[in-house]
Amino acid sequence: MGSTKEGTLAARVMRRDPYEVLSVSRDSSDQEIKTAYRKLALKYHPDKNASNPEASELFKEVAFSYGILSDPEKRKQYDTAGFEALDAEGMDMEIDLSNLGTVNTVFAALFSKLGVPIKTTISPNVLEEALSGTVTVRPLPVGTSVSGKVEKQSAHFIGVTINYEQAQCGIVVRVTSAAQSKFKLLYFEQESNGGYDLALQEDSEKTGKVTSAGMYFLHFQVYRMDSTVNALAMTKDPEAAFFKRLEGLQPCEVSELKAGTHIFAVYGDNFFKTASYTIEALCSKSYEDTTHKLKDIESEILRKRNELRQFEIEYRKALAHFQEATNRYSQEKQFVDELLQQRDSIQSSFTVARSIVNTSGSGHYSNGSGSKIPTEDTKGMSPEEEGSSDLKDKSSRKRWFNLNLKGSDKK
Template identity: 60%
Template sequence: MFAALFSKLGVPIKTTVSATVLEEALHGEVNIRPLPLGQPLCRKVEKQCAHFYSVTITEKEAQAGFVCRVYSPEKSKLKLLYFDQEENGGLSLLLQEDSAKRGKVTSAGMYFLGFPVYRMDQTQNLVAAAKDPDAAFFKKLDGFQPCEINELKSGTHYFAVYGDNFFKSASYTIEALCAAPFMEEKENLRNVEAQILSKRVELSKFETEYKEVLAQFTEMTSRYTQEMQAIDELLKLRNEIQASYTVTSQIKRSGSSRSKNKSTFKESDEGQESNKKPSRDRSRKKRWYNLHLKVDQRKPC
């Protein structure tokens, strides 16, 4: 239930093929339908169920290359499965490809072209992108990994389409193709995948350079903010000083100076009075002292 909700929200959820389907295939209890080359087949598969197909190719077709694709215009979730036939006639799972959104459809494919072909698993990258877009960019090609099987031998091969929807059946179209008429596309695929591999190496080097420049940019951005604040404060102070040149400011200053003068004058008067009092006391003491001396002089010896 939770996986279905996350899938609806666009969060990729890695799912597995039902154990029931795998057991039935292993015991040979599945219905297998022939799939002719070059003849697309449209069907609908129930959720958690699979439709099995057999494809027979000649030696010439095997050497030219073989492709099996499944797609859904309704954007259903699908799995394309490839099985190996056991000695008892049962089928064991060898490969699986999960469908992904490509334009207006969801699709999955297996390409057996005689040279290394790569698959692109973006499940982990999409989760990482939600947390850190920059880091996800440098990890974007980490899911570009080679497929396990590059070519098929002549004979009969077995594929299946698995309904990977959580709540409803999945509509799909499956087709098997010989790659002989697609020689130009074959070379184009080889070249573009080689370029992707080179780009993955370049990304690793670019990541180091990017982080160094990003650190410098972060430092410069911080300094930019600090310098801007300092300039704004200086300009604000300058404006305040210029605004102080006004009559109102002058009146305030003159009123303030008068009050200061009054207080200073009052303090000076109080100081003078305090200075006068000691002089009177000294004169009195002096007179008393002189008088005392005169009295002593009049006494007979």
């Protein structure tokens, strides 16, 4: 038991600074951090370093560091208080399914089935093929849809070409699966070397009888909901499920597209089987009213999130005060009950009195048990004297009785 604790402590002490691991500065942008992570992930991926056992550990360290710096909230916590702040909140790690063994994949699938949010990374092979530009891109005209099935940890690349008017109005790309398959919707930006660099990703979520994911490029800031944010903290504190709910709202890095061809992909995120999907690209011109409503709702949610942060502070204080008052109530009630019990016990000792019965013509009182209590006339007498006195009384009564009888005979 002691060795386990020592090992855990040693692991915490040996953890390196995430900025150092990714070779980036503390003021690096999100894009710089993302680029550094991808290069290192491809460099140290176990599939490419079968003869180098250290590569696997380095790959995990890179993934762990990116998990901190890619999340605005976790990055802020780390910058403020280091690893201790993250240990207190609990880290939500992303899992690379392509690097899991069969047994671990089964466990991950089971947890996912039970509703435990599990974030998965994209296979390095897919990212490498995209960066090298060796992927096959299927065209998807705006206003149309295409269906397909993608293998697990694989991707189908889709090219959406938009004109200037469509770019000005805004574009929506969405994917649905009637089979409730698990997938990711990806957006790639084109590099100068002809390859594609991952810029956005959306995990599918269950909505009714389908799973879906969407990206919105509407010329204003759009947010996505990350359900895994603070998931561990919420399981420990059910009330946090409400207060932390809007904390999962993360801003999308890209809010508009220019005229030209843009590369999207549907990534199979199922654990064991292929993912069935339908992808479509729409111009938001025909949804102008809906677009304005979305903009208003996004603003309202942000305002409400700020309100909830302040309200949570007030609520926690009020809850602590209520708990304190409740505890005092229980203590006071117990104390009063004990006092009353003591009072009743003392009073009962007075009310249990002996019943006194007076016997006429006798120098004793009976205490109810047949015993005699001496009176003033018999005090100081010996038992023999007391007995003689009793005999005299009986004799006199007898003589008196006999006299009366004789007198009646004479008459």
